[in-house]
Amino acid sequence: MDDGWWGQAACKGTTAEYFFTPPSFEVKAERDAREGAARRICGGCVVREACLDHALTSGEHRGIWGGLNELERRRLARRRRASA
Numbered sequence: 001m002d003d004g005w006w007g008q009a010a011c012k013g014t015t016a017e018y019f020f021t022p023p024s025f026e027v028k029a030e031r032d033a034r035e036g037a038a039r040r041i042c043g044g045c046v047v048r049e050a051c052l053d054h055a056l057t058s059g060e061h062r063g064i065w066g067g068l069n070e071l072e073r074r075r076l077a078r079r080r081r082a083s084a
């Protein structure tokens with residue numbers, strides 16, 4: 001079965017704990033460390049652009065997608081709308 005870009009995702013099989021905010025409170029240092037771990041995985045991912053496009057077009061509000069967190073994706077979406 002062809003599972004598209006997800007089939008080549010570098011994060012496939014890794015724990016989601018790096019990519020999503022935990023249910024318990026997270027201080028900034030913990031968040032930075034967690035997001036840094038996720039970004040390192042994303043940095044070596046061959047489908048990063050497809051992943052980011054998916055997150056932007058489907059309105060993913062949570063987690064790291066394409067190496068960007070929620071706030072960074074909102075900013076990118078705003079910049080793209082402004083330059084369209």
Ligand code: SF4
Binds near residue numbers: 042045049066067
């Ligand atoms: S860019 Fe990051 S979140 Fe997206 S598929 Fe690749 S490793 Fe996973």
